[in-house]
Amino acid sequence: MCGRFKLNAPFSELVRLYRLTNNVNLGARYNIAPTQQIATVRVHEGQRTLDMLRWGLIPAWAKDKKIGYSTINAKAETIQTAPVFRDAFRSKRCLILADGFYEWKKLGPKEKQPYLFQMRDKSPFGFAGLWDSWRDRATNEVVESCTIITTEANKLCEPIHNRMPVILYPEDHPMWLGEEPAMPDHLHDLLVPYDAEQMEAVRIGPRVGNVKHDDADLVTPMNSA
Numbered sequence: 001m002c003g004r005f006k007l008n009a010p011f012s013e014l015v016r017l018y019r020l021t022n023n024v025n026l027g028a029r030y031n032i033a034p035t036q037q038i039a040t041v042r043v044h045e046g047q048r049t050l051d052m053l054r055w056g057l058i059p060a061w062a063k064d065k066k067i068g069y070s071t072i073n074a075k076a077e078t079i080q081t082a083p084v085f086r087d088a089f090r091s092k093r094c095l096i097l098a099d100g101f102y103e104w105k106k107l108g109p110k111e112k113q114p115y116l117f118q119m120r121d122k123s124p125f126g127f128a129g130l131w132d133s134w135r136d137r138a139t140n141e142v143v144e145s146c147t148i149i150t151t152e153a154n155k156l157c158e159p160i161h162n163r164m165p166v167i168l169y170p171e172d173h174p175m176w177l178g179e180e181p182a183m184p185d186h187l188h189d190l191l192v193p194y195d196a197e198q199m200e201a202v203r204i205g206p207r208v209g210n211v212k213h214d215d216a217d218l219v220t221p222m223n224s225a
Helices: 011-018 065-070 086-091 170-176 184-188
Strands: 005-007 029-032 037-044 047-055 073-075 093-098 100-106 112-119 125-135 142-152 163-165 199-204 221-224
Touching: 005 093, 011 047, 011 093, 037 125, 047 093, 065 142, 086 093, 086 125, 086 184, 093 142, 093 170, 100 163, 125 170, 170 184
Parallel strands: 047 142, 073 142
Antiparallel strands: 005 029, 005 100, 037 047, 037 093, 093 125, 100 112, 112 199, 125 142, 142 163, 199 221
């Protein structure tokens, strides 16, 4: 699964990499957690925009937004058939921006060691994501939310966790965002483990386990893995 990640790349770099057409006051985040607003890339009228969506997908048909607590991730293997995700997979795909994500290795009954996974060159990347829009019938509030798709772990992540978020290669972004036509099976073929050779794992301290901590010290290496 993917339950925590970070994004502290300058907004100017995100504009260049993802051809964004709007301006967002995006501050550095080192400990992004479920239910928080997260940076996503969507296409509106042929233009890529960066939009802040709630992490934890709430489908349009949901009775209340509590379902979002259990939908922070969507399994690639069942995404075309799971009722909560299948409609979004067809027409509401997005990129979720990050430059690192965290997983915990179990060391004992109560002890876990956190690791930061990132690109070797520290560059930002895009998770494969889905989004939806939900209206609260009681308050008329509209909530736009999203989920991160996960797949089996690559060789780097496998010793720590058996799954990892799907990181899309830049050349696949247009297809995923709907800028290029694609059949569902072609889209599903994109949902594979990222090349482990381009990534690194860094052993970090336990403070990242508390969502109240959100500072650069969280990613200080204890040693490289």
